[in-house]
Amino acid sequence: MEERKAQLLAAAQAAREKAYAPYSHFHVGAAVMLSDGTIVQGCNVENASYGLSVCAERVALWSAVAQGRRDFVGMALVVASGSPCGACRQVMSELCPPDMPVWVQTDDGEVRRYTVAELLPDAFHPHDLGD
Numbered sequence: 001m002e003e004r005k006a007q008l009l010a011a012a013q014a015a016r017e018k019a020y021a022p023y024s025h026f027h028v029g030a031a032v033m034l035s036d037g038t039i040v041q042g043c044n045v046e047n048a049s050y051g052l053s054v055c056a057e058r059v060a061l062w063s064a065v066a067q068g069r070r071d072f073v074g075m076a077l078v079v080a081s082g083s084p085c086g087a088c089r090q091v092m093s094e095l096c097p098p099d100m101p102v103w104v105q106t107d108d109g110e111v112r113r114y115t116v117a118e119l120l121p122d123a124f125h126p127h128d129l130g131d
């Protein structure tokens with residue numbers, strides 16, 4: 001688990017370098033790991049039409065889905081301060097196992113560990129649609 005954490009944090013740090021954040025200047029990197037150890041990165045991508053901006057976490061998750069993969073086993077986020085936004089928590093909650101670890105490294109050097117369920121208790125889930 002320590003190796004998985006280190007690999008994910010390194011990948012998220014590298015992804016942060018690619019952030020396109022000319023409006024907020026708030027650069028965020030994310031990385032998700034798949035069951036075979038493959039890592040998929042994401043960074044925040046902003047737009048002059050501000051509301052179209054997307055967070056690093058969703059870019060990483062959606063990139064993996066676009067590669068045909070949803071077998072998520074871990075995620076890391078590297079961010080100046082804070083933790084995943086509510087929208088990203090909802091997307092994680094739908095796509096990732098509830099007990100999946102999410103490591104968040106902030107610029108003060110702290111690394112916090114959450115699970116997906118801790119980030120969004122009592123989430124709205126697909127089964128609530130009654131399908």
Ligand code: THU
Pocket residue numbers: 021024026027028043044045046053054055056057083084085088
């Ligand atoms: N952002 C993320 O990428 N992830 C988060 O968890 C919080 C916010 C981005 C969105 C926007 O590009 C910038 O950070 C400022 O909100």
